[in-house]
């Protein structure tokens with residue numbers, strides 16, 4: 001008989017810079033070096049994820065999941081790109097991904113963002129309100145399967161205001177005094 005019982009005490013908290021190496025290791029294990037070529041990676045390249053909108057799941061000291069959100073521009077308008085979302089392979093299907101997603105989207109909405117973009121599986125992300133972006137309405141800086149380009153409205157009707165090229169966030173380009181969204 002196996003008499004070992006392991007209980008998890010999972011906490012979801014905002015990410016901080018001390019988490020970087022562990023998150024990077026999770027990403028390397030999940031996606032390998034191919035991740036650098038992904039359109040979503042290029043969109044985030046050189047732009048720090050928003051710490052207040054990026055979360056880790058921890059069990060004690062151990063990071064067992066991560067989700068990041070990074071500012072982008074879509075047609076010159078500020079939005080977020082969500083990803084990567086990764087959970088520890090030995091702890092999948094326990095709802096950790098769901099909790100990370102719910103927290104990330106809730107905080108984004110609280111901070112006044114209207115729209116979140118990602119490249120991923122609609123059957124998974126659909127549960128959180130993501131829908132396929134109308135074909136051709138948003139273009140990415142790299143190859144991406146159009147069926148996997150998804151958007152989530154944090155404000156009803158927001159998707160109609162987001163079309164055009166998705167590009168890296170650049171504060172100078174939009175003017176520092178411009179409202180958030």
Ligand SMILES: CC(C)(COP(=O)(O)OP(=O)(O)OC[C@H]1O[C@@H](n2cnc3c(N)ncnc32)[C@H](O)[C@@H]1OP(=O)(O)O)[C@@H](O)C(=O)NCCC(=O)NCCS
Pocket residue numbers: 030084085086087088091092093094095096097098099119120121123124
């Ligand atoms: C995707 C991922 C983050 C989900 O994490 P998780 O903690 O297992 O997620 P949850 O426990 O909240 O959800 C699990 C449910 O989602 C389903 N699911 C997981 N990945 C899925 C996918 N790609 N498409 C559809 N459903 C998926 C599971 O089958 C399970 O379904 P159930 O609730 O009906 O049993 C995790 O599998 C992972 O890290 N994968 C590798 C990295 C990755 O692919 N990230 C997403 C990029 S698109």
